[in-house]
Amino acid sequence: MKKTPKNTDEEDYLAAAVAFHKAREEYGHKRSNKLYDKLYLAARKIRLHSTDGGAAFFESLLDHPMSYVASAAAFNLIPFNPKLARATYERLAKVEDSEAGVFAETTLKEWKAGRLDPDWFMKE
Numbered sequence: 001m002k003k004t005p006k007n008t009d010e011e012d013y014l015a016a017a018v019a020f021h022k023a024r025e026e027y028g029h030k031r032s033n034k035l036y037d038k039l040y041l042a043a044r045k046i047r048l049h050s051t052d053g054g055a056a057f058f059e060s061l062l063d064h065p066m067s068y069v070a071s072a073a074a075f076n077l078i079p080f081n082p083k084l085a086r087a088t089y090e091r092l093a094k095v096e097d098s099e100a101g102v103f104a105e106t107t108l109k110e111w112k113a114g115r116l117d118p119d120w121f122m123k124e
Contacts, residue, residue: 009045
C-alpha cells in the first residue's frame with residue numbers, strides 16, 4: 001500500500017492560515033486558537049528549514065484574498081522585509097471593515113510602540 005506523501009511545511013502553513021481565517025469569520029474562537037498554534041508551528045518549521053527563512057513564501061501570500069492569510073504572512077515577513085510587511089498591514093487596516101482590519105491596526109500600533117516581537121515563536 002502506498003503511503004500518502006507528507007505535506008510540506010508551506011502546505012501545512014497555508015492550510016492552517018485558511019482554516020484560521022474561516023474559523024475567525026465563523027466566530028469559532030476555540031477552533032481558531034488551535035489553528036493559530038498550528039500556523040505558528042508550521043511558520044517555525046519554515047523559518048528553520050528554508051534557505052531564505054521562508055521570506056519568498058511569506059511574500060507570496062501577501063495578496064491572498066483571505067485577510068488573515070495575508071496578515072499572518074506579513075507578520076512572518078517582518079524580520080526579512082519590514083517595509084513590505086508594514087505596507088501590507090497598512091493596506092489591510094484601510095480596506096478591511098472587520099476583525100482582521102482591527103488586528104492590522106493593532107499590529108501597527110504595537111510595532112510603532114516597539115512592543116512587537118515577530119520572533120516570539122522562534123524562542124521556544
